[in-house]
Amino acid sequence: MTSRSKRNLEGPERTCIVTGEKGPPEAMLHFALSPSGDVVADLRRKLPGRGVWTRLSREIVGQAVRKQAFSRGFKEKAVAPPDLADLVDQLIERDALQFLSIVNKSGLVITGATKVEAAIKAGAIVALVHASDGAPDGIAKLERLANACFGDNAGRLARINLFASGQLDLALGRTNVIHAALGAGEASEAFLLKVRRLADYRAIDLANPPVLAVAESESTPRGEAV
Secondary structure, three states, X not given: OOHHHHHHHOOOXXXXXXXXXXEOHHHEEEEEEOOOOEEEEOOOOOOOOOEEEEEOOHHHHHHHHHOOHHHHHHOOOOEOOOOHHHHHHHHHHHHHHHHHHHHHHOOOEEEOHHHHHHHHHHOOOOEEEEOOOOOHHHHHHHHHHHHHHHHHHHHHOXXXXXXXXXXXXXXXXXOOOOEEEEXXXXXXXXXXHHHHHHHHHOOOOOXXXXXXXXXXXXXXXXXXXX
């Protein structure tokens, strides 16, 4: 990689080719151009050559395709597939699930409702993972328990409901994974960073994920015993 290319991937801020907004590389998406002129998402920001940036947003990537912003950004013809926003979503999701596998290999993943309940009561976890297709009442039960056990610190416990049970099964090498808890460790922290990028890309607020909101409204009142 040339020194110019290295400078393009380093430094405090990059500019979105759609909105003109600036942000640090970690909060943006980098795109490279293949030798054949195809736009390629570069999640790790390691591909050689001149690159362009967009905000970490599915909507903005879609706009970049529709408005032909990539050609303007690269200052040459750049072919971006119509479904580029979907392809980027899949890449970011796959990246997060690969890191979940690393967390599992590090021995920091606890699965099964009973074991997750015990982990919550022990207090030695940093995140709860619920399958997006899990039953709302089961999710609500664990959420009430977490709120009761962690008290004022419950808001610091990450809640993740971005992956279906089948995806969790593949990532963890287990079957019928509906609920999981993550112990504290570097692998868990790295995974949570990937999850936040996926949530940001999808414009999902992890502090109030939609599935958990549904679980609360369809389950027994918060004040009842778990």
